[in-house]
Amino acid sequence: MIRVTLPYPPARRPPPAGGDTDLRLSPAYRRWCERAGSRIQPSATPIAGPFRLSIALRRRSVRDDLDQRAKAVLACLEHHGVIRDANLCAQLCLHWNAGLPAACIVLLEAGEGAP
Template structure:
């Protein structure tokens, strides 16, 4: 599966508050809703190990690449593309300037998942 998504928020922007008072931030809620327009929900969520490749168009030289994966994985779980992000066996991320969208996600069953 391939998804062309808007640029995801940083992991630091997903929640507000800590502990029992923690809730989704308005920034993440908006991004997740916007991303939902570009996600074709499958008939059945992926419920076996999968791998995901994420390419982002860099917006600022001071950004950390790894801070963007959590928003994407949680969003795919929210829209029931994947059953749970703990099934992710392999995660590959890169910066790339030549992309058709700000964020390109390729999701596929991992070799372990195909054998199951």
């Protein structure tokens, strides 16, 4: 099992009007991903099969959107070579936790099924 403590992830920006589906990464997301990457222990080989991911966040505002934070974490794990592809996520657990010692704690485990 891999455990990573990350800074609070940004929300993914919605695609622009007009049907353009390319993900345009904001400068804020790029800075966050760079900071988060410094906390991720590089893996010799990325997880190339199904995996389970649990993300706990310390909520900053009642307006925060939980699933948008998950997309940023998955993209970052893929970008830094921890997972081969975010679409291999077989199970995703997200929750707010006011008592966390960090803004975001990620648990990642290779394989399908319940942890």
